[in-house]
Amino acid sequence: xxxxxxxxxxxxxxxISADTADRVKAAAEGLRYRSDHIGRALRSRATLxxxxxxxxxxxxxxxxxxxxxxxxxKRAGWSMLLADSLDSVDIERENLDLxxxxxxxxxxxxxxxxxxxxxxxxxxxxxxxxxQFDRHASDALPYVGVDQRAAMTAVLEHVVAAGRxxxxxxxxxxxxxxxxxxxxxxxxxxxxxxxERGHWLADSTLEGGDDAARxxxxxxxDVDAIVCCNDAIAVGVLAHLGERGIDVPGQVAxxxxxxxxxxxxxxxxxxxxxxxxxxxxxxxxxxAQNGPEAPTGRTLFEARLVIRRSTAAxxxx
Amino acid sequence: xxxxxxxxxxxxxxxISADTADRVKAAAEGLRYRSDHIGRALRSRATLxxxxxxxxxxxxxxxxxxxxxxxxxKRAGWSMLLADSLDSVDIERENLDLxxxxxxxxxxxxxxxxxxxxxxxxxxxxxxxxxQFDRHASDALPYVGVDQRAAMTAVLEHVVAAGRxxxxxxxxxxxxxxxxxxxxxxxxxxxxxxxERGHWLADSTLEGGDDAARxxxxxxxDVDAIVCCNDAIAVGVLAHLGERGIDVPGQVAxxxxxxxxxxxxxxxxxxxxxxxxxxxxxxxxxxAQNGPEAPTGRTLFEARLVIRRSTAAxxxx
DNA sequence: ATGAAAGCGCTAACAC
DNA sequence: GTGTTAGCGCTTTCAT
Numbered sequence: 132x133x134x135x136x137x138x139x140x141x142x143x144x145x146x147i148s149a150d151t152a153d154r155v156k157a158a159a160e161g162l163r164y165r166s167d168h169i170g171r172a173l174r175s176r177a178t179l180x181x182x183x184x185x186x187x188x189x190x191x192x193x194x195x196x197x198x199x200x201x202x203x204x205k206r207a208g209w210s211m212l213l214a215d216s217l218d219s220v221d222i223e224r225e226n227l228d229l230x231x232x233x234x235x236x237x238x239x240x241x242x243x244x245x246x247x248x249x250x251x252x253x254x255x256x257x258x259x260x261x262x263q264f265d266r267h268a269s270d271a272l273p274y275v276g277v278d279q280r281a282a283m284t285a286v287l288e289h290v291v292a293a294g295r296x297x298x299x300x301x302x303x304x305x306x307x308x309x310x311x312x313x314x315x316x317x318x319x320x321x322x323x324x325x326x327e328r329g330h331w332l333a334d335s336t337l338e339g340g341d342d343a344a345r346x347x348x349x350x351x352x353d354v355d356a357i358v359c360c361n362d363a364i365a366v367g368v369l370a371h372l373g374e375r376g377i378d379v380p381g382q383v384a385x386x387x388x389x390x391x392x393x394x395x396x397x398x399x400x401x402x403x404x405x406x407x408x409x410x411x412x413x414x415x416x417x418x419a420q421n422g423p424e425a426p427t428g429r430t431l432f433e434a435r436l437v438i439r440r441s442t443a444a445x446x447x448x
Numbered sequence: 449x450x451x452x453x454x455x456x457x458x459x460x461x462x463x464i465s466a467d468t469a470d471r472v473k474a475a476a477e478g479l480r481y482r483s484d485h486i487g488r489a490l491r492s493r494a495t496l497x498x499x500x501x502x503x504x505x506x507x508x509x510x511x512x513x514x515x516x517x518x519x520x521x522k523r524a525g526w527s528m529l530l531a532d533s534l535d536s537v538d539i540e541r542e543n544l545d546l547x548x549x550x551x552x553x554x555x556x557x558x559x560x561x562x563x564x565x566x567x568x569x570x571x572x573x574x575x576x577x578x579x580q581f582d583r584h585a586s587d588a589l590p591y592v593g594v595d596q597r598a599a600m601t602a603v604l605e606h607v608v609a610a611g612r613x614x615x616x617x618x619x620x621x622x623x624x625x626x627x628x629x630x631x632x633x634x635x636x637x638x639x640x641x642x643x644e645r646g647h648w649l650a651d652s653t654l655e656g657g658d659d660a661a662r663x664x665x666x667x668x669x670d671v672d673a674i675v676c677c678n679d680a681i682a683v684g685v686l687a688h689l690g691e692r693g694i695d696v697p698g699q700v701a702x703x704x705x706x707x708x709x710x711x712x713x714x715x716x717x718x719x720x721x722x723x724x725x726x727x728x729x730x731x732x733x734x735x736a737q738n739g740p741e742a743p744t745g746r747t748l749f750e751a752r753l754v755i756r757r758s759t760a761a762x763x764x765x
Numbered sequence: 766a767t768g769a770a771a772g773c774g775c776t777a778a779c780a781c
Numbered sequence: 782g783t784g785t786t787a788g789c790g791c792t793t794t795c796a797t
Contacts, residue, residue: 132783134774134784135776135783135786136784147783165548165549166774166775167773168551168774169489169551169774170490170774170776173486173773173788173789174775174777174788175775175789176789188514188515189512191508191709194506194508197532198504198532205546210531210546211530213514213518213528213529215514232485234486373715392508393709393710396683396710396713396714397714398715452767452770452792453767464767465767468767483791486791487773489773490789490791491793493773
């Protein structure tokens with residue numbers, strides 16, 4: 132029997148008799164034959180693998196997303212090569228190059244920086260399908276994520292509905308598209324609501340939040356809500372308020388964003404925003420697999436407000 | 449010029465004139481030539497890639513380890529295929545199979561279960577080098593991790609040195625080798641110290657810790673220290689004690705393990721154990737790259753006790 | 766120092 | 782429905 136027949140039998144080609152197919156499969160079983168992925172990839176020009184580029188896997192937002200992408204990729208018979216950019220645009224560029232060199236069939240990337248990541252992403256997209264997820268850097272490439280502006284606006288509306296009137300916003304590095312959009316949502320909302328538009332920027336760390344809280348209080352000692360760009364900052368804010376003896380939520384409400392484990396573990400637990408990671412991952416992988424025909428476009432999902440103790444109604448005092 | 453000459457020039461073969469080598473490199477540059485990884489892999493029988501199998505990437509202990517492994521792999525010119533077992537031994541077996549099918553050159557795995565993961569791991573090790581890290585399931589395969597028993601003993605000694613006398617231990621699922629070793633360290637220590645040996649088991653979640661704390665208090669209301677197998681459980685214990693109005697560290701000291709972000713964020717911050725992830729990753733990747741000649745053996749690193757507020761000396765009251 | 770040719774394992778194209 | 786053949790891109794003999 133020829134190798135071609137065997138190949139057809141194992142790949143479930145219709146051009147083969149059921150009998151032969153069965154015999155081949157039985158023999159393959161007996162010999163513990165496993166088709167060689169490399170040979171197949173060389174011949175078929177497809178590696179059935181996906182490159183996933185994340186800004187930094189130790190950012191607690193990403194592990195769940197990585198897991199979701201891997202599950203979706205596997206569902207389609209693809210494997211995932213993970214590349215962590217360690218928050219460096221240079222490493223991100225190297226990662227894209229490396230994945231292209233590895234002949235992945237498509238790349239799903241969360242670009243580090245909304246402008247500085249663009250050239251490398253665009254260069255990669257000349258060679259293979261590139262889908263942006265969570266963050267974006269180029270309007271010319273497909274993007275899958277959640278509607279950051281709507282989510283942040285929902286947080287702000289919630290805080291006001293809970294009786295707060297003097298809201299301060301602490302944003303993160305606006306190089307990240309998500310952070311930029313959340314800040315822009317705050318500013319628009321503040322204008323529409325006739326609220327004070329002042330905002331503060333912080334590193335996305337506990338120390339960054341701690342320091343930002345100090346600056347907020349110095350400038351607006353009467354603040355009754357601090358809305359933060361993400362959970363890490365919010366937890367730092369919480370720590371600072373705790374040290375100063377300021378009660379949360381009694382005197383000041385605090386909110387985070389991302390629904391990371393931190394928001395659940397800190398005291399009081401943080402009101403935050405949860406993203407539909409499975410849906411985002413599924414859509415991103417689907418885009419990637421549609422190959423070069425994938426039209427440019429955005430798919431936005433709706434995030435969900437997770438209300439916890441940190442925004443409970445203030446003490447009557 | 450023949451393809452052979454070009455290949456030699458680019459791979460830096462000595463059998464070539466400097467002049468030709470330069471011309472080839474210049475031409476390659478101009479044409480943006482990048483050698484095809486698949487063709488090379490087919491010919492050379494090496495994919496320069498490493499499979500990494502983790503129990504569950506959303507377990508906050510693993511992201512930093514994944515990052516460390518990827519950095520080390522990249523340093524050696526290898527890429528990393530990540531496979532997440534979602535805490536299922538069946539998926540873990542599939543993952544090993546899948547990585548073998550992808551022709552990775554070696555696998556680094558943290559086995560889910562100290563006995564049930566063994567068959568699949570052993571089968572994989574027949575085909576390619578397999579290194580266990582953090583957790584282990586087979587004495588016949590190399591292992592790199594930290595000395596769990598020494599670390600847990602250090603925690604216990606620290607708690608006693610801080611003036612605690614009635615220590616309860618809350619362990620995790622002992623299917624994990626690390627959890628089994630930490631529990632065994634506690635039991636040995638309790639015997640040697642003439643301490644009460646009672647211990648409780650819990651799921652490695654906040655709810656698990658909460659429930660375990662309830663059971664501990666029901667049985668030993670006079671407990672003055674609760675030593676936990678990991679941070680997740682410890683944070684749950686902390687939450688339960690908080691609800692009951694029991695002061696930490698005033699009345700009860702609590703400890704975690706893993707130095708995850710949770711241990712830093714919760715209040716009071718948790719005394720915990722930090723592992724030298726970079727060293728573990730470097731060693732694991734080195735074992736993997738030494739290929740089939742790697743002798744069986746264990747490399748144990750020393751963990752570091754991180755002392756925080758949750759084990760401060762008790763109130764004089 | 767260079768070229769010619771073979772072949773890694775697979776599948777697509779073509780013949781029958 | 783099955784066999785034959787070619788060739789994916791590379792490296793490595795072997796010959797010159």
